[in-house]
Amino acid sequence: MLEPSNLNNFANIIETERGDMKFAYVQNDEIDYLELFDHFLAEEGHHELLDPSDRIERYTYLINHNQSKFIFKIDGGVENRLERRLIAKITGDFYFNLIHKLAKISQDKCDIAYELYLVAFDKKTKRHYMIFNFIEGRSLTRDEMKLHGEQVKNCIEKLHHYNLVSNDVHGGNFILTPDGKIKAIDLTNSGFIWLTKANDAIELQERFNIKIKVPAMAMAIKKFTHGFKRLSRKIRGKKV
Ligand SMILES: Nc1ncnc2c1ncn2[C@@H]1O[C@H](COP(=O)(O)OP(=O)(O)O)[C@@H](O)[C@H]1O
């Protein structure tokens, strides 16, 4: 299979607008990601759908282009909560920040996450579109997450170093490659990243008994709200 990554110029993220669409994409002399995007949209629905999640308006497709595989993702999630919308105003569009942060990871050859080649935002429909590299390998089971604990820990700690978070730590959001590497996919965030780092720490500890260091203030706030949510579910008679 051809490796598109060799020709990716992660130092050059091109930003452009076209009608209602806003784009940011990695410059590549061989693959025009904007063209690939148009190509995909024209054929939407004709590709293999991976693990369709139950949330509406979130689709993941596997696409083949000139012997290379890509992941095409659509996220139509609209944030309705006022405080989240305010935070998004302050911090900027998550996916447009993500392309820059992942580009830095790729430039550093850090090899801990997927690569992001294009982000598009449709101002009319509020949908985000993304093109990632397809990572050969498979998702991890819960036991495998524990078994590869050191690697998972290293992966999340490095993500945090680049000011990224998983925000949904489970085996389905990591790929174990044939050469034994662990890579994070499906990076999301809602709210302030420094605070969400504590979500990762709590999930790692509770689900896989993995301990990582995060800012003490973030941990204190999250533990408080975490406990509070549990308590309120208990009071309302729901399963905790
Ligand atoms: N870059 C990728 N490389 C390989 N497989 C992927 C990639 N992105 C997604 N997948 C596969 O598709 C599944 C769903 O993708 P994900 O981004 O986790 O979507 P969702 O938001 O629905 O959880 C993953 O669990 C994984 O099996």
Ligand SMILES: [Mg+2]
């Ligand atoms: Mg996922």
